[in-house]
Amino acid sequence: MSTRYNNGSHYENHQRAAELHDMAAHAHRSAAEAHEKQDHQTGQELSRQALEHSRQAYEHTGQARRGAVNEHGVATFGHADIAALAYAQWQTRGCPAGSPEEDWFHAAHELRARAEGHEKGTPAREDRDS
């Protein structure tokens, strides 16, 4: 269920959304400064721009988020996720010899379970702050 073929588009969606959020943040800070200087006319115009950037950023965030899940609303995962989890579980078990296929199967099974949990609104991974 790898989505690697689509990573470029995911990457660009997230980067564009991040840029729009930066623009909105800048406009908000400028609006706050103008109002603080009692230049309410400029503050009002900057506030209008901030709201427009904020709306665009919100729409792009929705598009980027929809790109991060598949057509069924389930978070997808790739070979890199399975390999990383299989390796971590193998280390936890004391690095026993043999059974790499079994490690892979268990990791894939767990990631599928996490993805199903994600669909129901629970966090899908522990290393979320990396």
Added chain:
Amino acid sequence: MHEGHREAAELHERAAHAHRTAAEHNEKGNSTTAAWHAERALEYSDHAYKLAQEAHTKSGEIGSL
């Protein structure tokens, strides 16, 4: 009123950071983690947009005084 703009700015910055983190995980093929960060970006973005609407309303009120 200024605080509303500043709070919205802070949430937009958090959303931008979450998007960039999601993009990095997508690049590495960690799509499950990327999806988690995309969810956080959506939460920050949703809150920021609501604050932006409130701040703009207040900005218009003070501007018309």
